[in-house]
Amino acid sequence: MVKLRIKEILSLDGNNSEITVEGWIRTRRESKEITFIEINDGSTINNLQTVVDKKIENYESIIQQLNNGSGVTIRGRLVPSPGQGQNVELLADKIQIHGDAPVDKYPLQKKRHSFEFLRTIAHLRPRTNTFGAIARVRNAMSFEIHNFFQSRGFLYVHTPIISGSDCEGAGEMFQVTTFKLNEAPVLDGEIDYTKDFFGKRSFLTVSGQLEGEIYACALKNIYTFGPTFRAENSNTARHLAEFWMVEPEMAFCDIDLNMDVAEEFLKYIFASVLEKCKDDMEFFDKRICAGLLKNLDHIINSEFIRIDYTEAVERLKRSKNNFEFPVKWGLDLQSEHEKYLTEKLFKKPVIITDYPREIKAFYMKANNDNKTVRAMDVLVPRLGEIIGGSERETDYEKLQNRIDEAGLRSSDYWWYLDLRRFGSVPHSGFGLGFERLVQFVTGMQNIRDVIPFPRCVKTLDF
RNA sequence: UCCCCUGUAGCUCAGUCGGUAGAGCAGUUGGCUGUUAACCAAUUUGUCGCAGGUUCGAGUCCUGCCGGGGGAGCCA
Numbered sequence: 085m086v087k088l089r090i091k092e093i094l095s096l097d098g099n100n101s102e103i104t105v106e107g108w109i110r111t112r113r114e115s116k117e118i119t120f121i122e123i124n125d126g127s128t129i130n131n132l133q134t135v136v137d138k139k140i141e142n143y144e145s146i147i148q149q150l151n152n153g154s155g156v157t158i159r160g161r162l163v164p165s166p167g168q169g170q171n172v173e174l175l176a177d178k179i180q181i182h183g184d185a186p187v188d189k190y191p192l193q194k195k196r197h198s199f200e201f202l203r204t205i206a207h208l209r210p211r212t213n214t215f216g217a218i219a220r221v222r223n224a225m226s227f228e229i230h231n232f233f234q235s236r237g238f239l240y241v242h243t244p245i246i247s248g249s250d251c252e253g254a255g256e257m258f259q260v261t262t263f264k265l266n267e268a269p270v271l272d273g274e275i276d277y278t279k280d281f282f283g284k285r286s287f288l289t290v291s292g293q294l295e296g297e298i299y300a301c302a303l304k305n306i307y308t309f310g311p312t313f314r315a316e317n318s319n320t321a322r323h324l325a326e327f328w329m330v331e332p333e334m335a336f337c338d339i340d341l342n343m344d345v346a347e348e349f350l351k352y353i354f355a356s357v358l359e360k361c362k363d364d365m366e367f368f369d370k371r372i373c374a375g376l377l378k379n380l381d382h383i384i385n386s387e388f389i390r391i392d393y394t395e396a397v398e399r400l401k402r403s404k405n406n407f408e409f410p411v412k413w414g415l416d417l418q419s420e421h422e423k424y425l426t427e428k429l430f431k432k433p434v435i436i437t438d439y440p441r442e443i444k445a446f447y448m449k450a451n452n453d454n455k456t457v458r459a460m461d462v463l464v465p466r467l468g469e470i471i472g473g474s475e476r477e478t479d480y481e482k483l484q485n486r487i488d489e490a491g492l493r494s495s496d497y498w499w500y501l502d503l504r505r506f507g508s509v510p511h512s513g514f515g516l517g518f519e520r521l522v523q524f525v526t527g528m529q530n531i532r533d534v535i536p537f538p539r540c541v542k543t544l545d546f
Numbered sequence: 547u548c549c550c551c552u553g554u555a556g557c558u559c560a561g562u563c564g565g566u567a568g569a570g571c572a573g574u575u576g577g578c579u580g581u582u583a584a585c586c587a588a589u590u591u592g593u594c595g596c597a598g599g600u601u602c603g604a605g606u607c608c609u610g611c612c613g614g615g616g617g618a619g620c621c622a
Contacts, residue, residue, distance in 0.1 A: 113581045120581050133582075169582055193557060193572055195583075200614060201557070256620090291622090317547060318620055329622065408618090419618075472622065517622030530615095542613090 091127035098164040098172040105132060105174060108211060109154045111194050121150055123158065123174075126210075129217050129363050133165065133173040134158055146181055152194050153185025153211070199533050206537055206546045214372065217364035218534055221357060222522050228356040229309055229330055229518075232349055238305040238332060243292030245311065248284060249496045256315040257287035258325075288313035293331055293515060294447075294500050297476060300333035300511055301503050307332040309518070317541055321530040322467065322520060326539040330521075333513035339449075339458040339475040342512035343435050346462055346471050347388045349516075350433070354380045357525055365525075373527025379465070380525070382432065389430045392438040393417075393456065396425060403429070416443045419468055426463040434463045446486040447500075448474040460514070467524050473514025480504040 087104050088096075107125030114120075117138055122131035136143070136150070150156075157180045165173040191205050192212065202209040209215040230240065246260055262281040263269075269276040277285045292308040299306045312329040332345065358365055358380060369376040391399070400411040400421050405428075409418040417436070426434045438456040441448070448457035462471035477483045483504055487494045494501065522534040532538035537546045 111582080113584055115579060115581060115584095118580070120584095122582080131582095135580080165580090167580055167582070188556080188573060191556075195557070195571060197557065203614095312622080314621075316620055319547085320618085320620090321616085323621070327622070469622070515622065520622060 089127035090123065090125045090130070090132045093132055093162065093174075094128065094130055094170075094172065096162060096172060098162045100161050100163055102159065102177075103162050103174070104157060104159045105134075106157045107132070107155075109150060109152055109156060111152055112150055119147070119150065123156065124211075124216070126216055126219075129213055129220075129367055133167075133170050134160065134176050135173055136176045136179065140176060140179070142179070146179055149181045149184035150179075151185055151187050151190070153190045153192060155182040156180060157182065199530060203532060203538070204545075210536070213367065215533075217361075217367050218522070218526055218528065219536070220364050221361050221368075221526055222534065224357055224360050225353060225518075225522060225525065226309075228353050228360075229307075231356070232352050233305075233307045233332065236305070238307045239299070239303050241292075241296060241299045241306045241308055243289070243295040243308045243310065245289055246282075247287050247289040248282065249287075256317075257290055258313050258315045260286045260288060290314055291329070291331070291515065293333065293513065294497075296331050296333040296513060297500070297503060297511065300335045300513070301507070301509065304335045305332070306334075319541055321532075322523070324519060324531055324535060324538055324540055327531075327535065328518035330516045330518055331513060333511065335509050335511040337475075337512040338510055339437060339460060339512055342473055342475060342514060343388075343390060343437070343460055346435070346460070346473060346514050346516075347433075350462070350471075350521075351384050353521065354525065355384050358384075368526045368528075376527040383464075386432050388462070389432065389434040391434065391436060393436055393440065394438065396421075396436050399429060400424065414440050414442065422463045422468045423465075426468075427465045431465070433465075436461050436463065441486075444474070446490040446492065447476050447483070449477045450482055450486075458512075462514075464524060467520055470520050470524060471514050471516045473512065475510065475512040478504055478508045478510055480508070 087106065090105060090107060093103060093105060105123055105125065107123040110122045110124045110131050112119060112121045119136040119138065121134050121136060123134055124131045158174065158176050159178040160174045160176040162172050163175055165171060167173075192208055197212070199214075202212065202215070210219055233240070247257075260281075261268075263275075269279045277283070280286070289312060291312060292310060296306055296308050308329070308331045310328065311326060313326055314323075315325065316323070332349075334342065334345065337345075358377070365377060394413065396417065397411060397413050400407070400417075403424060405424055407418070407420055407424075409420065411421065425436075426432070437458065437460045438451060439459045439461075440455060441450060441457045444457050444459045448459050450457055458475035460471075460473050461469050464470050477486065480501060483501060484494055487497055487501075519531050519534050522528070523531055526534060528534050532540060532543075
């Protein structure tokens with residue numbers, strides 16, 4: 085007798101072999117002489133149809149508990165199924181109920197629930213088709229991210245979660261302290277952080293990039309993949325307070341090679357998930373987002389458009405679209421502009437480069453025109469910006485000036501500046517919000533549904 | 547944070563002009579059937595988000611608060 089996962093069982097021939105299956109009942113259909121129950125164990129979106137003859141020994145004692153949600157172990161024989169919809173089915177000999185799920189109390193019903201409702205029962209939602217599929221796809225994507233970088237010689241670097249400075253001015257930060265807030269020590273009217281745990285103010289990281297650069301400037305190619313925190317008061321379907329970010333950093337790499345890697349990376353992840361999560365992806369295509377598979381295929385097999393910011397602005401000016409926000413060189417592109425470029429004009433991913441320096445981060449390398457920097461944003465249909473990256477400034481003086489201009493204290497960045505004093509080389513990298521990538525791949529509309537336990541403004545359950 | 551929409555049965559929703567609460571699904575009971583979103587019949591279920599106000603009378607109109615959704619900003 086062998087214990088198999090349902091994914092494996094469904095690929096077997098029904099040759100009457102005895103097997104044991106462990107899982108949760110998804111649905112029950114009762115007949116006069118027999119009862120059909122479908123079992124799911126998370127290994128696949130597909131259920132194993134199990135036929136329960138009312139003559140099996142403990143039928144009377146378990147029938148009340150053979151409900152949607154009950155956890156069961158079933159021993160039986162695998163046979164070809166005479167019915168439609170499945171190749172094999174299990175003829176149960178012995179059923180053990182571990183824990184039942186009373187139908188009048190169990191919130192999950194055998195029907196479609198709204199995602200809003202399922203968010204309120206995040207402890208039960210992975211038992212649904214959609215959230216099971218998301219969990220498997222998310223898992224596969226994580227694994228493939230490592231695969232992509234590992235197979236290309238990138239080192240996985242663990243950058244810190246707790247940070248001593250607002251690394252790139254990238255948004256609001258969560259403060260970390262061991263002070264009791266109403267008893268924090270005060271010196272000259274200000275809170276005395278020298279008495280706090282680290283002896284200075286500390287925060288949760290908003291990016292591992294600056295530390296990533298340190299390792300890239302020693303080991304050539306590295307990547308980070310870890311949690312990131314933003315305390316912004318943003319309430320949208322694509323923002324989380326706690327999310328996972330992928331940040332490769334490459335030495336001896338300019339902006340063009342950086343774009344090549346970003347494009348290859350996205351295509352690799354899409355292709356791998358399509359191959360490894362076929363059933364789940366077909367489910368998303370059918371139930372969540374029509375045309376999803378076709379769209380991903382199209383992206384895998386097409387070249388991304390690459391234009392610079394100046395040309396993007398020209399294109400937008402020439403378009404007949406009535407934009408709500410003005411299009412003018414020097415202003416940042418709005419969501420509606422990005423959507424126009426990627427959804428209407430080009431109908432595929434677009435990489436925009438060379439933005440005005442005023443609207444981009446201090447660490448980005450200045451072009452010779454002294455007006456633009458070597459930034460690159462990858463825009464995709466439906467989501468907008470999915471990747472933001474740049475070639476980094478390598479010149480000590482220029483970087484120092486940019487830090488001053490940004491109103492940051494260069495003393496906080498002495499180690500970052502030091503990378504430009506000793507063996508400074510061209511280097512580039514990008515950041516990718518993992519949940520946004522999962523959103524794009526699955527077609528899910530709300531980012532809170534592609535992370536198991538979302539943390540957002542005013543939301544911290546489970 | 548701003549704009550718009552929304553909150554009614556366990557779930558998904560309808561509720562007109564202000565007149566005292568409705569459907570589908572689920573549940574329960576019965577029937578039928580190698581079923582597969584099973585089917586057929588009957589049937590139970592309500593602090594109408596919370597607090598105030600207008601009114602003879604409020605699910606419905608007004609004010610405030612809370613939750614949810616969409617869009618924007620910020621951003622990944």
